[in-house]
Amino acid sequence: MVNFNSAVNILEVVQVSPPSSNSLTLPLTYFDLGWLKLHPVDRVLFYHVPELTRSSLISKLKSSLSATLLHYLPLAGRLVWDSIKTKPSIVYSPDDKDAVYLTVAESNGDLSHLSGDEPRPATEFHSLVPELPVSDESARVLAVQVTFFPNQGFSLGVTAHHAVLDGKTTAMFLKAWAHNCKQEQEALPHDLVPSLDRIIVQDPTGLETKLLNRWISASNKKPSLKLFPSKIIGSNILRVTYRLTREDIKKLRERVETESHAKQLRLSTFVITYAYVITCMVKMRGGDPTRFVCVGFASDFRSRLNPPLPPTFFGNCIVGSGDFDVKAEPILEEGEGKGFITAVETLTGWVNGLCPENIEKNMLLPFEAFKRMEPGRQMISVAGSTRLGIYGSDFGWGKPVKVEIVTIDKDASVSLSESGDGSGGVEVGVCLKKDDVERFGSLFSIGLE
Incomplete structure (x- = not known):
């Protein structure tokens, strides 16, 4: 039976880090800067696996996420823009204990209802995706939430900062994580290993500077990573x-x-x-x-x-x-x-x-x-x-x-x-x-x- 008053309970929030790795600084390109202050993109994937136990699910997802982050180091980092830097950069530092925050939750809702096609209140999905902490000078890049539906399956909520990755990079990351979870010790296929080279993006007309100036003008004449406010979604x-x-x-x-x-x-x-x-x-x-x-x-x-x-x-x-x-x-x-x-x-x-x-x-x-x-x-x-x-x-x-x-x-x-x-x-x-x-x-x- 569909539970229209379903509740999502947060059980724990854990930090998942890549295996031992060096620090990394990756400057944003003008392609990234076009999306700097727009809201993150929240996706939720539903999986029907009635026989799955929560302990085995979380254990496999955590270990495979850690292995995947070794290739996708920027996702474990922060977007940083202070008054000293001319433009924002993605910074990953193991010394600062940078990591992806993984929220583990449980729901008494009906997974078939949520994953259907028929009209459903949009607000029912908000509790299935995590939030990204954002301040003037720093923003998390990625957050993940695993919500377990007992005897039904689970949902995987992914919140990604739009100035760091587009849909193609997000899909590539998800498929790489899925590959590592399913295949375990097997190496990532070449088409799932990201290229982090930024030198290949040329900016002959100074578009980066033009975009940054417009964002600064929209933020009381100062550098700020704070996002534009999103409208409140009602139950209608x-x-x-x-x-x-x-x-x-x-x-x-x-x-x-x-x-x-x-x-x-x-x-x-x-x-x-x-x-x-x-x-x-x-x-x-x-x-x-x-x-x-x-x-x-x-x-x-x-x-x-x-x-x-x-x-x-x-x-x-x-x-x-x-x-x-x-x-x-x-x-x-x-x-x-x-x-x-x-x-x-x-x-x-x-x-x-x-x-x-x-x-x-x-x-x-x-x-x-x-x-x-x-x-x-x-x-x-x-x-x-x-x-x-x-x-x-x-x-x-x-x-x-x-x-x-x-x-x-x-x-x-x-x-x-x-x-x-x-x-x-x-x-x-x-x-x-x-x-x-x-x-x-x-x-x-x-x-x-």
Whole structure:
């Protein structure tokens, strides 16, 4: 039976350090600095393992986490920015007893309910992810929480500072940790060993300095790592997962090919899925057709740079794109999926603009755009990706039955990931008020008929 009044009890908080290792200082790049004061990214992975005991679970996770941190030393460290340093750096020092804080908890809730697709209160997930301590001069990089559900399984909550690692690095770390837990003494595969080289990121235009100056201006003219405040989430916000099957995506792609007169459209799974979600979101809100909508997404630039960065580059290498002033009217247009076609054509233009020459413009634009936007403007953005392979995180007890990005309830973003069943579909996560859930769900279903 579903326990809607479930409680999560913290049993202990332990420090997990890598095996004996040297200290490390890793400066942030401009890719990192673009996310300096934005909220961390919270993920929770659910595993259904009824026969598992808490003692064996925690023992294996702790020892494998320690082994993994030897390759991912920055995650055991702190982000540091004081008045002496010109820019923030990640510092790991065994002398300062730097470590990852691992919270061990137990819940009497229903794991199947939490890991389902149906509407669930967004606040139910907050107690499954740990917080990151942040001050003006220092911030923890990573925190982990293991919540045991007796006779059901466990959840793994991971909170990552966005200025230190992007989704690809987070997924790489989780799969490396899972590998070490499952395979124990077997060496990490090459594609899970991170590259910590920062010299390869060139900054010919001084973008780092421009970003730092803007962050300092936003922090009372002084260096500060304190994050922008996040909005308080009430009990009226529901988390829901919608799914597009491989066949759904194929039909939507064929609809664009038939109805659009534009040439050389980008019809990737991402473009088709996000365009469909944008269409449903804008129509869900309705309202004045002359209103503006802010639409954005972030793209991995590792392979887009010249020369490219290695696929295993540690840190951020994502750049935002989109438009802060999208007109709602063309997307609201009815008849033969015209709004969806418009969204695909618009997204194509943004994807075509993903080139190194536009990095500086795209990274500096938000500072000015957010100042002039009117309150209440609809904002749509993406968290996650269908290419991260996050469902490959098998710690030895099988793949996760569900992965959620908890923080989408803070910034009106939608989460995208590959389907956990390996069918080639896409999972779309949203957090909305009850009435909006009903409207969005109806639009989502009708558009696929």
